[in-house]
Amino acid sequence: METAQLVQALKERGYRVTPQRIEVINLVMEKLAKRQHPTFNDILNEVKQKMPTISASTVYSVLKLLEEGGFVVSFEHNGRTYYDSASPHVNVVCVNTNRVIDLEDGEITELFRKRGIHPTSIVVKAVCRE
Incomplete structure (x- = not known):
């Protein structure tokens, strides 16, 4: 799914689309398009390079929102949660x-x-x- 479609789907579900959410969504979708399996820390660290003030809770809530919406799935291995295409x-x-x-x-x-x-x-x- 393209980022624009994902943003539209979130709007339709009543979620505010903030610059922070868009940045996390863009990064996650970019990684998944490359068939990578980012962890929470991978995503947080990379987003912080562009938005140093973003909080861990914001990144976590966006990932949770994407997972609950069926846009991504997660799985665990060795105490790390990986995010993946649905x-x-x-x-x-x-x-x-x-x-x-x-x-x-x-x-x-x-x-x-x-x-x-x-x-x-x-x-x-x-x-x-x-």
């Missing part, structure tokens, strides 16, 4: 390198759908080649 796919968390790799595997998501399950996030922990 489109169904498999995240492979490499336990030996702490990398997160996206797999677009229609077979796996189709198996779930055949059983009436519509996954928003599938996380597989694995040992990966370096």
Whole structure:
């Protein structure tokens, strides 16, 4: 989803669209478009470079808003929360390198759908080649 569409969806739900919210949304959407899996701290640190006065609670509330709206999903690994695209796919968390790799595997998501399950996030922990 494009940032402009996301901002419009938030407006339609009655949320104020502040410069801080737009900055967080832009950053998150940019990272997800690059298939990255930012953590809260990644997002906070990067937004603070452009908006030094932004608070952690503001960033957290925007991420919560995006997740509750179904625009992003989150998953945890080793005490860190990662944010990701809400489109169904498999995240492979490499336990030996702490990398997160996206797999677009229609077979796996189709198996779930055949059983009436519509996954928003599938996380597989694995040992990966370096």
